[in-house]
Amino acid sequence: MTMLNYAKKEIICKIVYYGPGLSGKTTNLKFIYGKMDTQYKGKMIAIATETERTLFFDFLPLDFGKIKGFTTKFQLYTVPGQAIYTNSRKLILKGADGIVFVADSQIDRMDDNKSSLKDMALNLREQGLDIRNIPLVMQWNKRDLPNIVPVEKLEETLNFRKVPTFEGVAHKGIGVMSALKTVIKMVLNKLGG
Amino acid sequence: MFKGSKVLQPEDLNQMNNIIEKLKTQSKCLVVLIVDDSGHLITNTESDPSIDPILLGTLTAGNFGATNELAKLIGEAEFTLVLHEGNKENIHMLAIGDCGILVVIFANTTPIGLIRMYSQKSVTALLPYLEKMQVEKKASKKDLPSDEDLENLFNW
Amino acid sequence: MKLSQIGNKIDPINEILENFLDDAGVTCAILCDMGGEILTTKGDITTLDFTNIAAMAAGSYATTKGIANLLGQSEFSLLFHQGTKNNILISSVENFAIFIILFDANTILGVVKQKSQEMKETLKIIFEEIVKGKGIVIKKAKVFEERDLDKVKPSKKKPKPAKKDEAEKEEAEEKDGSSKKFDFDSLMIDDLDDIF
Ligand SMILES: Nc1nc2c(ncn2[C@@H]2O[C@H](COP(=O)(O)OP(=O)(O)OP(=O)(O)O)[C@@H](O)[C@H]2O)c(=O)[nH]1
Ligand SMILES: [Mg+2]
Secondary structure (H helix, E strand, C coil): CCEEECCCCEEEEEEEEECCCCCCHHHHHHHHHHHCCHHHECCCEEEECCCCCEEEEEEEEEEEEEECCEEEEEEEEECCCCHHHHHHHHHHHCCCCEEEEEEECEHHHHHHHHHHHHHHHHHHHHCCCCCCCCCEEEEEECCCCCCECCHHHHHHHHCCCCCCEEECEHHHCECCHHHHHHHHHHHHHHHHC | CCCCCEEECHHHHHHHHHHHHHHHHHHCCCEEEEEECCCCEEEECCCCCCCCHHHHHHHHHHHHHHHHHHHHHCCCCCCCEEEEEECCEEEEEEEECCCEEEEEEEECCCCHHHHHHHHHHHHHHHHHHHHHHCCCCCCCHHHCCCHHHHHHHHCC | CCHHHHHHHHHHHHHHHHHHHHHHCCCEEEEECCCCCEEEEEECCCCCCHHHHHHHHHHHHHHHHHHHHHHCCCCEEEEEEECCCEEEEEEEECCCEEEEEEEECCCCHHHHHHHHHHHHHHHHHHHHHHHHHHCCCCCCCCCCCHHHHHHHCCCCCCCCCCCHHHHHHHHHHHHHHHCCCCCHHHHHHHHHHHHC
16 A cells, blocks of 8 residues: 655555466566666565575565655565465555556466466455456566467456556566556556546 | 555654664664555664665565464464574564554564563554554455456456 | 475485474474475374465565575574464575474473474485485575576667567657656656646
8 A cells, every 4th residue: 555654755655566477577577677777776676486486576666766855666566476375475465556467478378367367356355455446557478479369369358447458578678667657657646536 | 635545644753763762772672663564664763774674674574474374374363472583683573453563673682571572562652653544444345346246357 | 405306205304204293292394395385294284274384484484584684694593483372483404495393382492493403404414415416406595686687687789679560669668768768757747746
């Protein structure tokens, strides 16, 4: 949940990257970390296994500096996609202000995308959040691979709310910054609304 | 304006700072942090500048969350004592109602009894301020989607 | 250490755990890899959701390791949580595995601590044998990996995009505002004007 700190003149929001295992959530955060100017980013933490799978979460704090006297900060998290970490996913979603759902475009990952989306709906509900109105964008990742589902099909199957979507090739940064920027705008608009 | 956000007023932050500074002096601990339930750092006592309090806040919040889940998994409502023993420093964590966490880092040589007693007192003193920040209650159950709503939503 | 790497060494490991249960008088012990995947369990776990317990214990262990890093100490060797009836103790065998011990109020913490220290030493020897015998390289489970991020940093020289549409996409990205200097100020001021 957004924290508005009048003492430090600071706004802090939380954005969570959600999606099935290996869909590219951590890759998104790493790219953002690499892309951002030093003045805008803090240290990134990745709590990962020896095989680089996320074990608990990744964390990247962004600080956009003072705007109209208020320091605006966004803290980015990823959840671990693997099945055994269901409790961890629930924990990380707590107090989320906005979500980037990273889907894997590969044909044989469609079922995983669906169950991850459903899992997210249930976990959000458990945290008192509603998948029908939380700021949300979707990224169709891995568009560079051969056996992928057409975008129309992904839209039809997964984009139940007609939220903004982005075709992604996360390790090249395609669709990464635009997805982040859009979800940030949505969060700020909701706060202002 | 700022729908659904938590609001922290300067005077409340001052009060909370006073409470944790006092805790630090009385219990002779090294660092105290207050982290909210979303993992955002609310405030911390002055400490070694090489320690990044935001990272420390995030890691302790994650750790506390995991610990609480563990408690539930073994059939405890919560752990009455959470203690991490290191080779130089120990960490003690306490829930502040369901609004946040108090994190106390102390040297191995400091008696745990002292830390526990003063931490507990501080939690009681801090609770009203954290509750006050929680301006908007979580969505009530009836506003959240039912199982049926979700089924209809995805329509698979 | 993955289960697949342990092979027939699982028998001596099980024996060590069994002896430990007897000596320390604890309810059960779970051994899992650093990621929380179960290696073996001993004792009464019928009523326990031990898969989730191990996954959460691994998360808890990894975050304390991160905290230790931050504070400049090697690690928190022992995590102890006390409940009203059940207690839990989490520790690791170097970077090989994590063990989780559950016990109730009738068991003496000091004894559990001491016996688990002994168990740790014996398990360590076995794990080291496995590594030596099979030439397995154990990588540390990572918490801070900023240096690895260099790998994904966009290179100074832009590689030639393979396909035309990819080039267009990248161009679109740049117009989008993600060029070298990502100008969030101009992006946000418009939005923030409305807010403030
Ligand atoms: N071809 C291709 N590979 C990608 C893309 N995005 C990520 N990857 C690769 O996919 C693998 C998994 O990416 P991660 O970012 O670690 O996936 P994750 O979603 O964080 O996975 P978990 O942590 O297990 O939930 C890595 O090897 C990435 O380099 C993409 O757009 N195209
Ligand atoms: Mg990941």
